[in-house]
Amino acid sequence: MNLKLNVVPFVSVDNMMKLVLTIGVERFLLELAECIEADFRRWESFDKTPRVASHSREGVIELMPTSDGEVYGFKYVNGHPKNTREGRQTVTAFGVLADVATGYPVLLTEMTILTALRTAATSAVAAKHLAPKGARAMAIIGNGAQAEFQALAFKALLGIDTLRLYDIDRSASAKCVRNLAGLGFSITVCNSIEGAMEGVQIVTTVTADKQNATILTDNMVGSGLHINAVGGDCPGKTELHADILKRSDIFVEYPPQTRIEGEIQQLPPDYPVNELWRVIAGHEPGRTGDRQITLFDSVGFAIEDFSALRYVKRQIEQTGLSDELDLLADPDEPRDLFGMLLRAAATPNAA
Amino acid sequence: MNLKLNVVPFVSVDNMMKLVLTIGVERFLLELAECIEADFRRWESFDKTPRVASHSREGVIELMPTSDGEVYGFKYVNGHPKNTREGRQTVTAFGVLADVATGYPVLLTEMTILTALRTAATSAVAAKHLAPKGARAMAIIGNGAQAEFQALAFKALLGIDTLRLYDIDRSASAKCVRNLAGLGFSITVCNSIEGAMEGVQIVTTVTADKQNATILTDNMVGSGLHINAVGGDCPGKTELHADILKRSDIFVEYPPQTRIEGEIQQLPPDYPVNELWRVIAGHEPGRTGDRQITLFDSVGFAIEDFSALRYVKRQIEQTGLSDELDLLADPDEPRDLFGMLLRAAATPNAA
Numbered sequence: 091m092n093l094k095l096n097v098v099p100f101v102s103v104d105n106m107m108k109l110v111l112t113i114g115v116e117r118f119l120l121e122l123a124e125c126i127e128a129d130f131r132r133w134e135s136f137d138k139t140p141r142v143a144s145h146s147r148e149g150v151i152e153l154m155p156t157s158d159g160e161v162y163g164f165k166y167v168n169g170h171p172k173n174t175r176e177g178r179q180t181v182t183a184f185g186v187l188a189d190v191a192t193g194y195p196v197l198l199t200e201m202t203i204l205t206a207l208r209t210a211a212t213s214a215v216a217a218k219h220l221a222p223k224g225a226r227a228m229a230i231i232g233n234g235a236q237a238e239f240q241a242l243a244f245k246a247l248l249g250i251d252t253l254r255l256y257d258i259d260r261s262a263s264a265k266c267v268r269n270l271a272g273l274g275f276s277i278t279v280c281n282s283i284e285g286a287m288e289g290v291q292i293v294t295t296v297t298a299d300k301q302n303a304t305i306l307t308d309n310m311v312g313s314g315l316h317i318n319a320v321g322g323d324c325p326g327k328t329e330l331h332a333d334i335l336k337r338s339d340i341f342v343e344y345p346p347q348t349r350i351e352g353e354i355q356q357l358p359p360d361y362p363v364n365e366l367w368r369v370i371a372g373h374e375p376g377r378t379g380d381r382q383i384t385l386f387d388s389v390g391f392a393i394e395d396f397s398a399l400r401y402v403k404r405q406i407e408q409t410g411l412s413d414e415l416d417l418l419a420d421p422d423e424p425r426d427l428f429g430m431l432l433r434a435a436a437t438p439n440a441a
Numbered sequence: 442m443n444l445k446l447n448v449v450p451f452v453s454v455d456n457m458m459k460l461v462l463t464i465g466v467e468r469f470l471l472e473l474a475e476c477i478e479a480d481f482r483r484w485e486s487f488d489k490t491p492r493v494a495s496h497s498r499e500g501v502i503e504l505m506p507t508s509d510g511e512v513y514g515f516k517y518v519n520g521h522p523k524n525t526r527e528g529r530q531t532v533t534a535f536g537v538l539a540d541v542a543t544g545y546p547v548l549l550t551e552m553t554i555l556t557a558l559r560t561a562a563t564s565a566v567a568a569k570h571l572a573p574k575g576a577r578a579m580a581i582i583g584n585g586a587q588a589e590f591q592a593l594a595f596k597a598l599l600g601i602d603t604l605r606l607y608d609i610d611r612s613a614s615a616k617c618v619r620n621l622a623g624l625g626f627s628i629t630v631c632n633s634i635e636g637a638m639e640g641v642q643i644v645t646t647v648t649a650d651k652q653n654a655t656i657l658t659d660n661m662v663g664s665g666l667h668i669n670a671v672g673g674d675c676p677g678k679t680e681l682h683a684d685i686l687k688r689s690d691i692f693v694e695y696p697p698q699t700r701i702e703g704e705i706q707q708l709p710p711d712y713p714v715n716e717l718w719r720v721i722a723g724h725e726p727g728r729t730g731d732r733q734i735t736l737f738d739s740v741g742f743a744i745e746d747f748s749a750l751r752y753v754k755r756q757i758e759q760t761g762l763s764d765e766l767d768l769l770a771d772p773d774e775p776r777d778l779f780g781m782l783l784r785a786a787a788t789p790n791a792a
Contacts, residue, residue, distance in 0.1 A: 095528070095529060096454055100766070102766070102767035102768070103447055103767050103768065103769065103770045103771070104767055104785075107781070107782055107785040108785070110782060111782065111785060111786045115782070137495055139493070142490070142493050142504065142506060144488060144506060144508050144513055144541075146508075146510065146541045146542075148541070148542050148543075148544075149543075149544050150544070151506075151508075151513050151539060151541070151544050153493065153504050153506055153515060155493060155495060155502075155504055157495050157497075157502075159497065162495055162502050164504060164517070166515070166537065166539075166546070168539070168543070168544020168545070169544065170542075170543055170544045173543055173544070173775065174775040174776060176543070177446070177775060178446060178543055178545065178771075178775060179769070179770060179771070179772075179775050179778070180775070182544065182545060182546075182769050182770065184546070184768055184769075186517065188502060188517075188519070190495075190497045190499070190502070191497075191499050191521075192499070192500075192519070192521055192524055192527070192529055193499075193500050193501070193502050193519020193520065193521045193524070193533065194519070194529065194533060195517070195533075195535070200767075200768055200769070200770060202769060202770035202778070203770050203778065203782065206778055206779075233776075234776040235772075235775070235776050235777070235778040235779070236778075237779075238779035239778075239779060262776055265774070265776065265777055265780065268780070269777070269779050269780050269783060415451070415453070415766075416453035416454050416455055416551075417453070417454065417535055417551055418454065418530070418533050418535075418551070418553060419454045419530060419533065419551060419553035419554050420454070420529075420530070421530070421586075423616070424524065424525040424528060424529060424530050424531070424586070425525060425584075425585040425586050425613055425616065426586070426616055426620070427530070427553070427554065427557055427586040427587075427590075428557075428586070428588075428589035428590060428620050429616065429619070429620050430458070431458055431461060431462065431466070431554065432620060434455075434458040434459070434462060435462045
């Protein structure tokens with residue numbers, strides 16, 4: 091038990107990398123997926139709200155809070171597609187867990203890497219329930235920062251071992267091939283989206299442009315396919331032609347948010363969609379037939395971050411991979427905040 | 442210019458105390474008040490939203506974001522009145538500034554101390570426009586963590602030098618007397634609220650119970666008084682009898698938030714109130730007569746935190762009172778987040 095009330099455990103980028111490597115990427119993804127599934131099963135016990143977004147011409151900054159009544163979590167995350175041109179990440183994030191009973195933060199952590207992991211884990215959880223049984227081959231359209239995490243999550247949870255890659259920039263595909271070498275995949279880099287789709291049971295779209303794009307058109311999508319649509323995740327940013335949506339059974343995280351941010355922003359606001367948590371909880375079926383086209387319209391939801399934050403908190407308690415952050419004022423007498431300041435003036439190392 | 446893209450400047454509690462002491466509490470309050478006034482004058486250039494609150498039986502956790510289109514800021518803050526019984530603060534807070542153009546955080550700072558300072562500075566800014574001219578004496582009802590900051594802000598901005606203190610717990614008043622000794626006040630500790638109100642031109646109510654209380658009743662409030670109502674700041678938590686509100690000209694920060702959280706939650710939702718920023722900007726008068734009762738129904742608004750965060754950022758750039766936090770993943774090639782992880786595995790100090 092931590093008796094230093096001023097201290098909040100902090101997981102730096104460096105410690106997050108050490109944590110992921112200590113556990114192993116695939117085991118991390120598997121265990122994180124279990125946490126996400128467990129939290130989706132108790133979906134109704136969470137306070138849910140669409141993320142609080144601040145949009146600008148260049149991108150978006152979002153706060154994503156949720157609480158289960160005992161633990162509160164939120165993530166700060168940005169999305170700025172132009173960032174990569176200046177050597178920055180499109181998406182950076184950090185997150186906080188807090189104790190609902192006291193309001194005190196109990197964890198601050200980088201979440202750029204963690205978001206990549208939780209997004210991939212959530213995709214694989216959805217695919218476990220929605221993809222055709224025995225799927226081995228997946229196309230990945232868009233080979234940026236998220237691609238390898240998706241590949242490894244689908245390998246860990248579904249046994250995907252055949253990848254067909256396409257990116258408008260061939261160097262992105264080459265980077266994926268390099269990074270995934272020796273990790274158990276058979277990989278083909280393709281010259282076209284159509285080529286990448288040949289013979290796959292799953293397609294993951296994860297492109298990054300902030301605009302309505304048409305990565306997949308209707309003619310590319312054969313019966314029985316599972317579409318894992320990850321890239322369309324804010325207003326005005328979609329990846330699929332609307333005709334595909336109309337042929338698919340659509341599964342979403344939190345409908346009020348997905349209707350604003352997901353592929354289904356192209357559809358009428360009352361268009362029927364299925365909630366993924368109801369499938370995971372066993373209230374509704376996932377895939378029901380061989381010819382069914384299933385679509386996971388992923389935008390990312392606060393509960394997934396909550397699961398990831400709690401998982402990381404447990405892991406750093408076991409590994410010690412965190413620093414102590416002097417974040418909270420802790421006067422000897424709680425009402426004496428000003429006195430703490432006065433006493434700091436009296437100590438020799440104060441300025 | 443900071444070329445280490447992974448690093449965010451962090452102001453610990455220790456460095457915040459050093460910063461406040463280096464600048465001096467009263468000068469800090471004066472300069473912060475100038476920043477708040479400057480931002481209130483350009484009120485219309487901010488994105489405004491009521492805070493995002495997660496209420497529980499014990500308290501509330503809130504996120505307070507705002508942006509002026511160039512800089513984005515938010516504060517995490519809790520309010521848990523029971524905390525003091527366990528040696529914790531009722532209110533703790535931290536805050537973040539980010540660059541709207543990139544979405545990258547540029548400052549993380551403790552805000553427990555900073556919130557106390559900005560709340561007091563905002564109260565004094567309001568009183569500058571609303572209190573009777575030449576006011577010298579102020580009653581402070583509730584002598585907890587906020588009391589000394591209020592006293593010093595009113596001294597710095599208005600020249601208040603006479604304090605009349607009342608708290609249900611006399612040890613709280615004694616703490617105030619001790620902490621304010623030698624700072625230029627004439628202080629009387631009173632046995633009753635009525636006693637504390639004798640001869641004052643301003644009353645500050647800053648009690649902490651999370652319930653509808655009646656700290657001031659109508660008969661206590663004489664003509665010409667300025668009421669600085671700080672403690673009522675969440676649904677179900679008020680300090681003034683509704684009859685006082687009806688005799689007062691009421692000034693608020695952001696009406697959609699104050700109607701939920703402030704004293705005016707006791708009034709009909711269309712009850713007329715004045716916006717403080719319009720007074721500061723010169724669009725509307727503040728106090729207009731000697732017998733007028735003015736009420737600043739303070740709940741705290743995100744723009745005040747934004748002002749405080751920007752002020753602190755400038756000050757740490759001058760004083761160097763910050764640490765470097767490894768918060769943002771920064772791969773050599775932005776799309777190669779996974780490769781960064783792989784390369785960390787290859788470095789000798791990685792686990």
